[in-house]
Amino acid sequence: MKKKQQGGPVAVIECWENIPCNPCEQSCPHGAIQVGWPITNLPRLEESLCRGCGQCIAQCPGQAIFLVDKSYKEELAVVAFPYEYLPLPEAGAVVTAVNRFGEELSSAKVLRVDNRRSFKATPVIYLEVPKQFADEVRSLR
């Protein structure tokens, strides 16, 4: 896999079980995600093609795709994830960032809540988190 040179947000796919599923492939407007045939193939991300648009996050039925931007600021990274709960936080709110096990990591600022119609009720939340937690933060509380 080619490493992304210019920095910026990039998708992180946490799908490891050869499930028969491929909407991520078609969700990517830049052709960066490949599943192919059979559809139980694991999705492969071509990082050099990923523009970090986040389309795939809401389209993945398993909610297994995230976006991480480690080049955001000196000390801060951005992590984006799907969040199908109420209440939906608003941009600017300070929330608790949690890891894959729901454990508290730090407080974090909500940068953006993307709840566009085409996401079909799966809002995507962009959180500003301390850079050391960029690979750990996966949801909020």
Add this chain to the structure above:
Amino acid sequence: MNRVDNHPILGKAEPKNKVTIYVDNNPLEAFEGESIAAALLALNMRVCRLTPKRQEPRGIFCGIGQCTDCVMEVNGIPNVRTCITPVRDGMRINTQVGLGKWQNDKET
């Protein structure tokens, strides 16, 4: 309080007509058309009947009319599956004891 008025996927609950049901003769509020079992659950009432031999409580189990654990006496008819029977205004719903009683049993 048990009602899910707002939901992240389904949105706000559609407004429904409020009706009065009589559960063991107590007038209570329910929504027209919802299942009796749902109406009772929303009222925190989970015991539908008492078993014939040991008088043990039973409530809903499968929720889709297959198991018959949630049967009650409805408008004088015993063994009505409350999970698939819609609420109507003025409905009389009684906790069923054992095999229950037909209303006209009393007259005969």
Add this chain to the structure above:
Amino acid sequence: MIKKHEMVVIGGGPAGLGAAIEAARLGVEVLLVDENLKPGGQLFKQIHKFFGSTDHLAGVRGFEIGKRLLEEAQEAGVKVLLNTKAWGVFGEGVIGLEKDGQSLSIQGQRVLIATGASENALAFPGSTLPGVITAGAAQTMVNIHRVLPGKRILMVGSGNVGLIVSYQLLQAGASIVGIVEMQPNITGYKVHAGKIMRAGVPIYLSHTIKKARGNREVEEAVIAKVGEGLGSGCEAETELAVDTICLAVGLTPSVELALMCGCSWRYEACLGGVVPRHGRNMATSVPWLYVAGDAAGVEEASVALDEGRLAGISIAESLNYLSPASSKIKKEELWHRLNSLRGGPFGEKRYYAKEKLLIS
């Protein structure tokens, strides 16, 4: 005089609707019978986005698929008889029905059994207390009736049903106190488990429910670690304050109607138990009788829909509404799709079990 129909479908879930739509589009006169007040089977309580390929409407939520199917059935001219229970199927496709306390008989030149499956129960001390319910019941209450079945819930079973329903209960505002799984590993998809774990729900692996306590309703669950090896007993009990215990411990195909027609069957544990044997066209060993969906082996809604479509096409062909050549093309496409859903480590067991069922 018994009213005759070209095709009668029993059960209006994804399999029955898929079959009815395909056959009616090809010109078959179809009557669909369902015991509920609304067709759709269990689709309308599925509020999550489905897996699969885009051919299977992956990424679309179950209830949205349900809406589309109802529209398609109406457009195709499928006649629907609701609130009607099929209580028996007899020789020559005669079906006994009950509606509003009245009994009536109809006859189908072809009969499709698409009766789905029922959820398994689990017996333990206290398992009959009000508050012990199936995962499907919880899902019906919360997603159809919009009523929470409880505030503090224990889920038994970490298969996809247990994981998905736990997630949906969280979405509706309940608290999932934990998920109990007797196996040493999560048995459903890890991505489903991931959603729940991110919400901080503990998953108790190698644990089982030992008892439910409560005066008139569930007030507490006792779970216990299971020892290594079968029959080695339980260790280390944990008491959990819960008001509801949901059982997600598998499903059993609803095959009563199919079996009373005398069709041949086979026991396949990974398909849920006794399943009617059928061919690649979903026909059973009884010439006019077809099966599809969970009644032909418990899988998932997307599979049921495509099996139903297969049955609909086969029935249309058998009634000369479709040439064998065009039927073959349509069926091959559907088998291609079905095989894609039966691939990978989760699907291939079902694939092999289905192969063993097949009547050549």
